[in-house]
Amino acid sequence: MDQAIGLRNRTSYAEITPGKNDSKLSYDNSASTIRVFAITSGKGGVGKSNIVINLALAFDEMGKNVLIIDGDLGLANIDVLLGLTPKHNIHHVFQGEKSINDIILDGPGNIRIMPASSGVQELAELQDEQKLFLMEMLEVLEEEIDVLLIDTGAGISDNVIYFNLAAQEKIVVITPEPTSLTDAYAMIKVLHTRYGERHFRILVNLARDDKEALNIYNQISRVADNFLDGLSLDYLGFVPKDHNLPKAVMKQQPVLNVYPDSPASKAFPTLAKRLQAIKPGRNDGNIRFFRHRLFNLG
Numbered sequence: 001m002d003q004a005i006g007l008r009n010r011t012s013y014a015e016i017t018p019g020k021n022d023s024k025l026s027y028d029n030s031a032s033t034i035r036v037f038a039i040t041s042g043k044g045g046v047g048k049s050n051i052v053i054n055l056a057l058a059f060d061e062m063g064k065n066v067l068i069i070d071g072d073l074g075l076a077n078i079d080v081l082l083g084l085t086p087k088h089n090i091h092h093v094f095q096g097e098k099s100i101n102d103i104i105l106d107g108p109g110n111i112r113i114m115p116a117s118s119g120v121q122e123l124a125e126l127q128d129e130q131k132l133f134l135m136e137m138l139e140v141l142e143e144e145i146d147v148l149l150i151d152t153g154a155g156i157s158d159n160v161i162y163f164n165l166a167a168q169e170k171i172v173v174i175t176p177e178p179t180s181l182t183d184a185y186a187m188i189k190v191l192h193t194r195y196g197e198r199h200f201r202i203l204v205n206l207a208r209d210d211k212e213a214l215n216i217y218n219q220i221s222r223v224a225d226n227f228l229d230g231l232s233l234d235y236l237g238f239v240p241k242d243h244n245l246p247k248a249v250m251k252q253q254p255v256l257n258v259y260p261d262s263p264a265s266k267a268f269p270t271l272a273k274r275l276q277a278i279k280p281g282r283n284d285g286n287i288r289f290f291r292h293r294l295f296n297l298g
């Protein structure tokens with residue numbers, strides 16, 4: 001990873017030159033541009049995985065083709081939350097036993113899921129070749145995907161950093177708990193100071209109402225303004241604390257499906273529309289672009 005990051009830091013976007021006959025490699029913002037969102041937090045248990053599956057459903061209802069990547073590669077959660085029992089997962093792909101298409105699962109609606117493994121410790125820290133391989137595999141699927149949602153898992157591990165760097169938009173989930181704020185700040189700080197990431201979107205979960213959510217957002221925004229230069233933290237919105245969400249978890253179904261009129265459920269379509277409205281950046285193109293961006297491939 002250090003090597004990859006070192007390489008990346010030495011590379012500016014301008015230096016990434018497509019091969020002459022490489023018609024697929026376009027960095028323009030055409031309608032086919034895939035949108036890649038990383039849902040991250042620092043702290044665990046703040047609602048990332050639930051946010052990912054319900055956002056996925058909201059995008060699905062908007063007619064988008066959605067793929068979820070369970071980025072907590074060694075501690076799978078997404079499949080459990082959806083009541084799925086994958087026979088094979090990303091581990092089998094890395095072992096060369098299965099192709100990426102063999103492991104992709106069909107979820108609710110038209111959502112597809114790339115499942116992680118549970119209890120495979122070596123996946124907790126991907127090797128550089130594996131990171132590259134994963135990007136290459138995603139390229140195969142890219143034509144069929146409009147929205148890629150990555151549940152990064154908790155912590156500031158190598159994998160979490162990797163998935164954040166691969167995403168166009170980094171959505172940092174915070175809650176009213178003080179430890180959630182400090183952990184989110186730590187994550188933002190590392191991505192900003194070590195990897196030059198400047199733009200994050202803050203999503204407040206478990207808030208009482210929008211007033212409390214904005215208050216929490218203002219807290220992290222103030223600290224970031226005071227201590228980190230050139231950073232922008234945008235307020236994306238909030239998901240209210242909702243007793244139906246843990247009930248949906250127990251049923252292993254998205255709250256949006258089982259309690260569609262519940263307050264949390266109502267938040268997700270709005271959030272998905274806001275994310276959809278974000279214009280792709282000048283350099284946002286396709287998976288191959290991220291591969292180049294992460295690994296400086298010529």
Ligand SMILES: Nc1ncnc2c1ncn2[C@@H]1O[C@H](COP(=O)(O)OP(=O)(O)O)[C@@H](O)[C@H]1O
Nearest residue numbers: 044045046047048049050240241242245246249
């Ligand atoms: N908006 C919410 N309202 C009520 N409970 C929530 C909400 N979001 C998350 N939870 C609770 O927090 C638990 C952890 O959520 P999860 O999505 O697994 O977090 P993470 O992926 O960040 O570890 C859920 O099982 C649920 O009980």
Ligand SMILES: [Mg+2]
Nearest residue numbers: 048049077153
């Ligand atoms: Mg999770």
